[in-house]
Amino acid sequence: MTGAEVANALFVATIVVYAAAMFSYAVEYAFDKRAPKRAKALVASGGGGGIDADADASDEAPTEAPISPAAARGAGRLGLVLTFLGTAALLASIVVRVVYTGRWPWGNMFEYTVGVALAGMTTWLILVTRGSVPRRLGLFATFAVTMVLGTSVRVYTEAGPLVPALDSYWIIIHVTAAICASGILLIGCVFAILHLLKRAHDRRVSDGKPVRFPVNIAERLPDATALERLTFKIHVFAFPLLTFGIIAGSVWAHLAWGRYWNWDPKEVWAFIAWVVYAAYLHARVSGRSAKANAPWIAILGYAVMLFNLTAVNLVFGGLHSYAGV
Amino acid sequence: MTATLTSQPRKPKAAKRFRAFWRRWWHQLTAMRTALILLLALALAAIPGSTFPQRSISTVDVTAYFDEHPDLAPWLDRLWAFDVYTSPWFSAIYLLLMISLVGCIVPRLRVHWKALRAKVPDAPQRMSILPYHRVLDAGADANQTRARAVLKQRRWRTEVREHEDGTVVIAAEKGYLRETGNLLFHTSIIFVLVGVAAGSLMSWYGNRILSEDKAYCNNLQQYDEYGLGAWVDETDLPQFCVTLDEFDAEFTNGGPTAFDADVTYETTGDGGEVESGEYDLKVNHPLNIDGTNVFLIGHGYTAVVTYTDRYGQTQTLHQEFLSMDAALNSEGAFKFPDVNVDPATGAVDPDAEVGFDAILVPTFDDSTAMLLGSDPELNNPVLALTAYTGDLGLGDGLPESVYSINEDQIASGELEQVNDDVEVIGVGDAMTLPDGTTLTFDGVEQYAVLQVRHDPGGPVVLAGAVLLLLGLLPGLAVRRRRYWIRWNPDGTVETAGLNRNDFDGLDEECDELTAAIAPDYEPPGPSTDRSDQ
Numbered sequence: 131m132t133g134a135e136v137a138n139a140l141f142v143a144t145i146v147v148y149a150a151a152m153f154s155y156a157v158e159y160a161f162d163k164r165a166p167k168r169a170k171a172l173v174a175s176g177g178g179g180g181i182d183a184d185a186d187a188s189d190e191a192p193t194e195a196p197i198s199p200a201a202a203r204g205a206g207r208l209g210l211v212l213t214f215l216g217t218a219a220l221l222a223s224i225v226v227r228v229v230y231t232g233r234w235p236w237g238n239m240f241e242y243t244v245g246v247a248l249a250g251m252t253t254w255l256i257l258v259t260r261g262s263v264p265r266r267l268g269l270f271a272t273f274a275v276t277m278v279l280g281t282s283v284r285v286y287t288e289a290g291p292l293v294p295a296l297d298s299y300w301i302i303i304h305v306t307a308a309i310c311a312s313g314i315l316l317i318g319c320v321f322a323i324l325h326l327l328k329r330a331h332d333r334r335v336s337d338g339k340p341v342r343f344p345v346n347i348a349e350r351l352p353d354a355t356a357l358e359r360l361t362f363k364i365h366v367f368a369f370p371l372l373t374f375g376i377i378a379g380s381v382w383a384h385l386a387w388g389r390y391w392n393w394d395p396k397e398v399w400a401f402i403a404w405v406v407y408a409a410y411l412h413a414r415v416s417g418r419s420a421k422a423n424a425p426w427i428a429i430l431g432y433a434v435m436l437f438n439l440t441a442v443n444l445v446f447g448g449l450h451s452y453a454g455v
Numbered sequence: 456m457t458a459t460l461t462s463q464p465r466k467p468k469a470a471k472r473f474r475a476f477w478r479r480w481w482h483q484l485t486a487m488r489t490a491l492i493l494l495l496a497l498a499l500a501a502i503p504g505s506t507f508p509q510r511s512i513s514t515v516d517v518t519a520y521f522d523e524h525p526d527l528a529p530w531l532d533r534l535w536a537f538d539v540y541t542s543p544w545f546s547a548i549y550l551l552l553m554i555s556l557v558g559c560i561v562p563r564l565r566v567h568w569k570a571l572r573a574k575v576p577d578a579p580q581r582m583s584i585l586p587y588h589r590v591l592d593a594g595a596d597a598n599q600t601r602a603r604a605v606l607k608q609r610r611w612r613t614e615v616r617e618h619e620d621g622t623v624v625i626a627a628e629k630g631y632l633r634e635t636g637n638l639l640f641h642t643s644i645i646f647v648l649v650g651v652a653a654g655s656l657m658s659w660y661g662n663r664i665l666s667e668d669k670a671y672c673n674n675l676q677q678y679d680e681y682g683l684g685a686w687v688d689e690t691d692l693p694q695f696c697v698t699l700d701e702f703d704a705e706f707t708n709g710g711p712t713a714f715d716a717d718v719t720y721e722t723t724g725d726g727g728e729v730e731s732g733e734y735d736l737k738v739n740h741p742l743n744i745d746g747t748n749v750f751l752i753g754h755g756y757t758a759v760v761t762y763t764d765r766y767g768q769t770q771t772l773h774q775e776f777l778s779m780d781a782a783l784n785s786e787g788a789f790k791f792p793d794v795n796v797d798p799a800t801g802a803v804d805p806d807a808e809v810g811f812d813a814i815l816v817p818t819f820d821d822s823t824a825m826l827l828g829s830d831p832e833l834n835n836p837v838l839a840l841t842a843y844t845g846d847l848g849l850g851d852g853l854p855e856s857v858y859s860i861n862e863d864q865i866a867s868g869e870l871e872q873v874n875d876d877v878e879v880i881g882v883g884d885a886m887t888l889p890d891g892t893t894l895t896f897d898g899v900e901q902y903a904v905l906q907v908r909h910d911p912g913g914p915v916v917l918a919g920a921v922l923l924l925l926g927l928l929p930g931l932a933v934r935r936r937r938y939w940i941r942w943n944p945d946g947t948v949e950t951a952g953l954n955r956n957d958f959d960g961l962d963e964e965c966d967e968l969t970a971a972i973a974p975d976y977e978p979p980g981p982s983t984d985r986s987d988q
């Protein structure tokens with residue numbers, strides 16, 4: 131096999147393993163009945179309390195469940211192992227590409243997207259190993275990352291050499307920062323969605339309304355406040371990285387294109403994303419109703435990021451277009 | 456009488472109302488919520504700049520848009536759709552945001568300046584209302600000296616108060632850097648904007664296509680395209696000349712991998728002293744001449760042809776071609792306005808001018824039916840030619856593309872197309888026209904596209920951006936919190952903590968502090984500490 135084939139095989143293996151992990155988490159998520167009981171303990175004000183991965187374990191096995199909570203937790207552990215495995219395979223795939231092409235691996239849209247997936251999954255694994263988030267929520271993280279990987283296949287490009295403008299150490303600085311920020315923000319967006327789902331769920335329950343799909347998914351989610359705080363923390367972590375990535379990009383633009391800011395479509399949309407995320411951070415400290423809407427702004431922010439990655443590369447063209455497909 | 460009575464107090468009342476009105480608006484404008492809305496509005500307003508071609512980026516694209524949408528474009532133009540980032544509505548939003556920002560920063564600076572010098576406030580009477588609160592039994596080993604040492608070592612700012620009833624309170628606060636960073640961050644946004652504004656007023660640039668062995672000097676006449684900031688005068692441009700000695704493009708698998716331009720430059724200082732140097736100009740590796748940067752931003756091919764006219768006179772032309780695609784299939788034109796002049800009489804025949812529309816294909820593949828190649832490298836260059844004779848229309852004083860034959864002249868019949876089918880010739884070959892004249896394809900040279908730019912705002916913007924990042928990190932990561940420890944007259948010791956930013960970990964940190972101050976204090980498990988809320 132050539133290097134490219136090895137890299138591609140590892141890439142396919144990653145998707146398969148992530149899909150298996152997703153299934154395992156789904157089993158834990160559905161059948162580990164401890165989950166909703168704990169939510170009460172997490173209502174925290176001021177300081178204190180993220181989402182405890184393992185609080186009180188009152189194993190009252192539901193009679194109708196075909197899988198016991200213990201077995202479900204076993205599935206969850208398997209899911210975590212598979213997530214680590216898949217991430218290792220993804221990393222290996224990228225490393226093989228580096229060796230094969232002899233260059234930094236962010237040369238086209240496919241490679242960029244794969245990098246975002248790796249950054250997202252790594253963020254997730256760090257959160258789980260630190261105990262900031264319950265393992266069973268891996269269902270949503272692996273789903274999001276697998277979607278990203280699946281999309282990247284559509285823009286697959288043979289590993290080739292870099293065009294001269296990309297041949298600079300700034301690619302390491304600028305693109306790596308952008309990839310890490312996108313990966314972390316992906317997870318942040320997942321939490322924003324989960325928070326909104328949980329909030330909708332809680333509202334329906336307190337209104338005594340029936341809870342239907344997809345809101346009923348939220349039943350086993352941690353407390354809405356805890357989800358919101360985690361959403362915020364992730365964004366707080368990613369925002370300086372995004373800022374740095376944009377600054378590094380403009381330094382590079384100065385060197386490669388002769389002008390630090392060209393209002394090129396990619397730059398316009400990066401600017402928009404940055405402004406939207408700044409709005410998110412402000413919304414969170416601007417009073418109750420703005421804070422309630424903040425998660426929507428965070429989701430809007432990620433929608434802008436995705437638009438910048440896909441539509442701007444494929445439709446708009448511009449100076450960044452050689453980094454496209 | 457009533458009139459005099461009422462008219463007196465009315466005036467100050469109106470002024471008061473006026474002031475109140477403005478104060479209310481000022482409050483509105485500097486409210487956090489307004490900043491939020493303005494930020495979202497700015498994001499929205501930036502969008503059209505990516506969907507419509509912008510004059511500041513490419514006037515060619517804007518012209519093309521006008522050609523494609525002749526009805527819509529003038530209307531869009533009235534809404535500044537082609538100058539979004541200098542449009543009144545975009546400017547209005549960011550100016551409002553800036554005013555709001557200044558209105559936000561100034562009071563916060565004042566408050567923060569005071570806070571930095573104020574004493575840490577005393578503990579509330581009932582410390583149990585605070586989110587973190589512990590009571591140590593009478594006789595707990597918590598002495599004040601140790602408390603001061605512990606807090607000092609952890610860089611808390613402290614204030615000791617002894618009350619008349621014998622109560623002693625140490626108040627401690629930490630995390631002032633958050634607001635410092637936050638203010639630095641918001642202030643640096645203004646810096647960045649000042650830099651951008653300075654740039655648009657004081658910068659200038661010029662683009663120049665330069666073939667190998669050619670030189671040009673830094674004045675506007677010698678640029679293909681240029682722009683001057685409002686405060687820049689043509690005579691301010693520094694004097695220098697640049698020669699392109701050699702240009703190299705490397706290709707791998709049909710894609711370019713390196714461009715390399717060897718240039719020689721010569722500057723003339725204010726006192727007339729001349730300095731010169733050589734530079735290896737590359738993409739990502741500009742040449743800096745006294746603060747003016749010369750960038751390599753593109754490249755292309757120059758076709759060299761020789762025309763032999765009816766009288767056997769020859770003219771050689773080095774003509775730059777514009778690339779049409781990634782494979783560098785390029786278009787251009789050869790124009791010979793002063794040929795076919797009888798050397799014996801010197802009689803000029805204005806209808807004997809000759810021009811050629813041409814496509815340069817770097818790698819022509821004659822095994823396919825396609826003219827255009829897919830390889831940008833010069834493996835089998837050909838010219839595809841259409842010849843015209845007649846009046847090229849160069850003398851009419853109108854600006855004229857050097858890359859194509861004037862279509863109006865063809866349409867009006869002043870130029871006559873000579874060959875119906877495009878003639879393809881390789882290097883060394885010649886195209887023969889019906890009148891016996893020939894065009895020989897001598898070879899292909901390379902040219903570099905240089906951009907020369909001077910932007911004194913750039914370093915200001917960069918400094919602002921670095922400050923922005925430096926302020927952002929503590930502004931987001933540091934959290935402000937307070938801690939109190941109180942020795943009550945009854946011998947008990949109380950500790951309490953308060954988060955001034957919404958973050959986790961207050962209990963853990965305060966417990967750790969309490970344990971360091973009173974070694975026999977045992978922090979309760981995490982599950983119990985919330986039951987008392």
Ligand code: HEM
Nearest residue numbers: 408411412415485486487490552555556559637644930931
């Ligand atoms: C160009 C416009 C602005 C941008 C890009 C911007 C950006 C930011 C960012 C990224 C933060 C996050 C830092 C943090 O949370 O501490 C922040 C915080 C903050 N901003 Fe702005 N801002 C802008 C305008 C304003 C204006 C006009 C105000 C006043 C109304 C304001 C008030 C604040 C405050 C009070 C915080 C602190 C929030 C906290 O303590 O968590 N900002 N800003």
